[in-house]
Amino acid sequence: MAHRYDCIIVGAGLSGLIAARNLQRAGKNVLVFEAQDYVGGRMLGKHIAPNQYIDLGGQWVGPTQDRFLALLDEYNIPRFPSPLQGKVVLIYNDKRQEFNGFFQGFAEGDRPNVPEEEWQDAMKAWKTFDELSQSLSPQYPEANEENKKLDSQTFAQWIQENTQTDFGRWYFAYMCRAVGFLGPAEPDEVSLLHVLWGNKSASQAEHPEAELIHDGAGQIPSKIVTELNNEIHLNEAVVKITQDDHGVEVTTLKGIYQANFVIVAMPPYLAGKITYHPPLPPIKQQLAQRFPMGTLAKLLISYETPFWRSQGLAGVGMGNTEWIELFADSSDPRSGKGVLATFVMGDRYHRWIKLTKSEQKSVVLSDLAKYLGQQALSPTTFDIQDWPSNQWVGGGYAAFMPPGVWTRFGQSINKPFNRIYWAGTEIAERWAGFFDGAIRTAEAAAEAVLKSAE
Amino acid sequence: MAHRYDCIIVGAGLSGLIAARNLQRAGKNVLVFEAQDYVGGRMLGKHIAPNQYIDLGGQWVGPTQDRFLALLDEYNIPRFPSPLQGKVVLIYNDKRQEFNGFFQGFAEGDRPNVPEEEWQDAMKAWKTFDELSQSLSPQYPEANEENKKLDSQTFAQWIQENTQTDFGRWYFAYMCRAVGFLGPAEPDEVSLLHVLWGNKSASQAEHPEAELIHDGAGQIPSKIVTELNNEIHLNEAVVKITQDDHGVEVTTLKGIYQANFVIVAMPPYLAGKITYHPPLPPIKQQLAQRFPMGTLAKLLISYETPFWRSQGLAGVGMGNTEWIELFADSSDPRSGKGVLATFVMGDRYHRWIKLTKSEQKSVVLSDLAKYLGQQALSPTTFDIQDWPSNQWVGGGYAAFMPPGVWTRFGQSINKPFNRIYWAGTEIAERWAGFFDGAIRTAEAAAEAVLKSAE
Numbered sequence: 001m002a003h004r005y006d007c008i009i010v011g012a013g014l015s016g017l018i019a020a021r022n023l024q025r026a027g028k029n030v031l032v033f034e035a036q037d038y039v040g041g042r043m044l045g046k047h048i049a050p051n052q053y054i055d056l057g058g059q060w061v062g063p064t065q066d067r068f069l070a071l072l073d074e075y076n077i078p079r080f081p082s083p084l085q086g087k088v089v090l091i092y093n094d095k096r097q098e099f100n101g102f103f104q105g106f107a108e109g110d111r112p113n114v115p116e117e118e119w120q121d122a123m124k125a126w127k128t129f130d131e132l133s134q135s136l137s138p139q140y141p142e143a144n145e146e147n148k149k150l151d152s153q154t155f156a157q158w159i160q161e162n163t164q165t166d167f168g169r170w171y172f173a174y175m176c177r178a179v180g181f182l183g184p185a186e187p188d189e190v191s192l193l194h195v196l197w198g199n200k201s202a203s204q205a206e207h208p209e210a211e212l213i214h215d216g217a218g219q220i221p222s223k224i225v226t227e228l229n230n231e232i233h234l235n236e237a238v239v240k241i242t243q244d245d246h247g248v249e250v251t252t253l254k255g256i257y258q259a260n261f262v263i264v265a266m267p268p269y270l271a272g273k274i275t276y277h278p279p280l281p282p283i284k285q286q287l288a289q290r291f292p293m294g295t296l297a298k299l300l301i302s303y304e305t306p307f308w309r310s311q312g313l314a315g316v317g318m319g320n321t322e323w324i325e326l327f328a329d330s331s332d333p334r335s336g337k338g339v340l341a342t343f344v345m346g347d348r349y350h351r352w353i354k355l356t357k358s359e360q361k362s363v364v365l366s367d368l369a370k371y372l373g374q375q376a377l378s379p380t381t382f383d384i385q386d387w388p389s390n391q392w393v394g395g396g397y398a399a400f401m402p403p404g405v406w407t408r409f410g411q412s413i414n415k416p417f418n419r420i421y422w423a424g425t426e427i428a429e430r431w432a433g434f435f436d437g438a439i440r441t442a443e444a445a446a447e448a449v450l451k452s453a454e
Numbered sequence: 455m456a457h458r459y460d461c462i463i464v465g466a467g468l469s470g471l472i473a474a475r476n477l478q479r480a481g482k483n484v485l486v487f488e489a490q491d492y493v494g495g496r497m498l499g500k501h502i503a504p505n506q507y508i509d510l511g512g513q514w515v516g517p518t519q520d521r522f523l524a525l526l527d528e529y530n531i532p533r534f535p536s537p538l539q540g541k542v543v544l545i546y547n548d549k550r551q552e553f554n555g556f557f558q559g560f561a562e563g564d565r566p567n568v569p570e571e572e573w574q575d576a577m578k579a580w581k582t583f584d585e586l587s588q589s590l591s592p593q594y595p596e597a598n599e600e601n602k603k604l605d606s607q608t609f610a611q612w613i614q615e616n617t618q619t620d621f622g623r624w625y626f627a628y629m630c631r632a633v634g635f636l637g638p639a640e641p642d643e644v645s646l647l648h649v650l651w652g653n654k655s656a657s658q659a660e661h662p663e664a665e666l667i668h669d670g671a672g673q674i675p676s677k678i679v680t681e682l683n684n685e686i687h688l689n690e691a692v693v694k695i696t697q698d699d700h701g702v703e704v705t706t707l708k709g710i711y712q713a714n715f716v717i718v719a720m721p722p723y724l725a726g727k728i729t730y731h732p733p734l735p736p737i738k739q740q741l742a743q744r745f746p747m748g749t750l751a752k753l754l755i756s757y758e759t760p761f762w763r764s765q766g767l768a769g770v771g772m773g774n775t776e777w778i779e780l781f782a783d784s785s786d787p788r789s790g791k792g793v794l795a796t797f798v799m800g801d802r803y804h805r806w807i808k809l810t811k812s813e814q815k816s817v818v819l820s821d822l823a824k825y826l827g828q829q830a831l832s833p834t835t836f837d838i839q840d841w842p843s844n845q846w847v848g849g850g851y852a853a854f855m856p857p858g859v860w861t862r863f864g865q866s867i868n869k870p871f872n873r874i875y876w877a878g879t880e881i882a883e884r885w886a887g888f889f890d891g892a893i894r895t896a897e898a899a900a901e902a903v904l905k906s907a908e
Contacts, residue, residue: 035729152642154857156606188606189858237729239693239707253693253705269743273727275489275691275845282749282807282842286849289723289746290856295736350862353736388736391729395740402744402856403608404643408804 005031005259010238013041015423016265017224018442035237035392045218048381052335053216054300056385062208065436079211083329089371091319105204118167125162133199143407151407155195156188177345178326183294183400186346191403242277243419263445265423287409293395296345300383306331306338307375317371324367398433399426421445459485459713464692467495469877470719471678472896489691489846499672502835506789507670508754510839516662519890533665537783543825545773559658572621579616587653597861605861609649610642631799632780637748637854640800645857696731715903719877741863747849751798754837760785760792761829771825778821852887853880875899
């Protein structure tokens with residue numbers, strides 16, 4: 001008779017690994033399937049030198065991300081404050097300026113030198129946006145009348161109605177593309193309700209990018225794996241999940257496996273790639289068709305030194321330049337090297353992906369040079385992580401809902417289907433799109449399995 | 455050495471069957487995989503009595519659907535005019551009326567008795583809508599500036615801005631849910647550009663529901679299969695497609711098959727369920743996440759006789775009642791029985807799917823009785839085809855694009871990927887969402903394979 005696992009976990013990203021680990025700690029026998037040839041999913045690091053590490057996926061952590069902080073503490077992984085010595089650079093409509101402030105959503109520090117009227121337009125709209133956002137419940141948005149109204153609009157519509165200046169409009173469009181809780185999305189792709197709720201449940205005001213991790217977040221998956229003495233099958237995608245009153249059967253191209261429960265720890269779109277017997281409820285099936293991953297590539301660019309600091313610059317920039325709207329200093333002081341993390345997002349990605357690899361590099365460096373000067377043109381390494389090209393992730397940072405989806409299909413987001421439970425940062429109620437959200441959903445799914453197994 | 459097919463076809467819906475047949479007629483050796491236990495997909499019939507047939511999927515054909523008409527002629531399948539003897543019933547805000555007209559998009563015949571101001575509001579907006587629609591190119595929408603503007607809005611936005619009355623708003627919302635070229639969708643889910651283009655490339659003004667098919671459209675798949683002397687594998691979903699310069703390898707849970715080319719003849723969302731090596735280009739991958747199937751169940755309700763005719767009614771109704779917005783007489787004169795085809799769409803579907811099976815039936819009949827009288831409460835058969843519950847179809851009628859998708863991801867809709875070609879009504883340039891569109895894409899894909907094989 002075939003071995004029967006207590007729980008099979010589909011997907012060895014952070015949430016899958018945490019779910020497996022927690023179940024194992026509770027004495028359960030687990031098996032993890034991963035379609036790719038590595039564990040960690042979007043928690044992915046790379047050594048670019050013996051003592052230098054870059055994160056091709058997520059990298060930051062903030063003070064209210066309790067569950068991620070607890071994980072770091074548990075594995076004794078030290079953190080350091082995200083470097084922010086010096087001035088931030090803003091390039092708006094080709095005008096470059098340095099200032100002691102920052103904005104990504106709400107604004108901090110000094111205001112940049114944009115015409116008073118345009119800045120006030122953005123600030124006033126931000127206040128309106130934030131108040132509306134804070135009025136929402138922190139739980140998954142319910143399908144009440146107020147939410148339905150918000151969900152029936154795109155963020156672009158709200159921007160159009162609430163800003164009067166080009167800068168005001170760009171301020172929110174930039175936020176929509178750059179803020180982590182979104183896909184990211186262009187404002188006309190995403191539901192206003194999604195953006196408002198994201199700003200509440202995964203708020204920039206809580207500084208989720210306050211700290212970085214020595215040697216990178218990408219070191220974490222292998223630490224969890226070390227603890228997991230159970231099986232992890234790499235390169236083995238789950239194709240079919242069959243369940244009845246007695247248990248679950250999981251089918252891959254390599255075999256058929258039995259378990260009492262399954263946790264599917266993947267973005268909803270990917271969970272929808274699996275065939276289910278009996279089929280998922282229709283609302284859950286259709287949610288998987290309506291919760292797309294963002295359009296974003298992450299770029300890690302390293303230099304001999306963080307050369308910008310000698311110029312009094314923070315290595316942080318934002319602006320409406322042709323390719324790069326945001327970049328941040330990600331240099332680990334232990335290495336002494338300079339590392340910039342940046343993104344090519346939304347419509348910029350669409351234009352960029354048509355370029356040759358060599359053009360992709362040169363246009364990004366040329367944009368960076370506008371912010372940081374000619375030294376930016378000579379990196380020691382240049383790494384591209386093109387998440388939309390990875391069919392086992394499908395995009396980055398995470399997933400967003402187009403208009404009308406939350407209030408019609410959102411109810412099914414994390415509802416167990418008999419013996420199948422769901423995890424993954426996309427379905428988190430708090431810190432969706434962040435590592436912290438991935439952990440929360442994994443802990444909840446593991447707990448639910450334990451409870452069902454009693 | 456394994457047998458090598460000239461072409462493997464994934465999906466035995468109408469487009470897959472036509473592609474297979476055309477390739478076979480050209481002397482090619484083909485193999486068809488179908489995940490379900492029947493061929494035809496949404497071309498699906500059922501005998502409810504020895505001489506009575508209902509179509510659980512598509513059923514109509516119109517005078518400019520050349521390719522579908524040619525198919526019917528080829529197999530000597532006779533048609534008859536869609537029954538429309540008598541008056542149409544409209545129930546608007548609980549007021550019932552009979553009139554000699556119809557509207558689904560543009561209006562025909564007499565106008566219904568709604569306040570002049572409200573009717574003119576709808577008619578004026580329709581003129582604006584149709585003119586804008588006709589100004590588009592009939593080809594797949596390009597990503598030009600004008601289209602980007604249209605694509606950045608939802609249809610709900612356009613309705614809000616172009617109608618002033620409740621009736622005017624309902625007129626367009628009803629059209630959005632009821633017209634075949636859409637998912638269907640609620641107006642806030644769908645791109646304005648998608649709706650406009652659909653109205654041009656698959657126009658109600660061409661009367662695509664002018665005729666019905668004796669013994670149903672559902673008889674067609676088996677006729678094609680009879681001609682196909684090659685293999686069709688039912689219950690065998692394709693899991694993986696690997697290709698290189700020399701050929702293609704198709705993997706299912708039952709085996710691995712070799713071919714020179716593959717045609718994937720499925721809705722884009724389902725095509726995205728397959729794993730590809732090398733992976734699909736990122737824009738194509740992300741399109742599969744952004745092109746959802748509509749939320750719709752089809753209901754076929756039969757009666758001893760078309761009883762409505764003796765009351766001078768056409769068996770066609772529309773209105774904003776609680777469950778049913780549109781139904782049509784689908785009685786085949788050969789059977790002498792009465793058959794109504796109706797749909798539960800969009801938000802109505804969401805409410806309806808939560809009911810028990812018996813409630814689902816009773817609320818629909820009770821709605822129908824409001825249109826046609828008490829006799830409607832006593833059908834002889836009542837069939838529900840819940841397309842969103844079918845994981846190998848995913849919804850009905852077809853797929854729609856949310857805002858921002860056409861102009862960002864639409865370019866990849868039918869672009870071959872080396873040895874892989876695409877078919878299916880969702881990706882048709884003409885008559886998308888109809889059988890005719892399915893045939894057109896199949897013919898084009900088969901032709902492209904033949905050309906590549908030269």
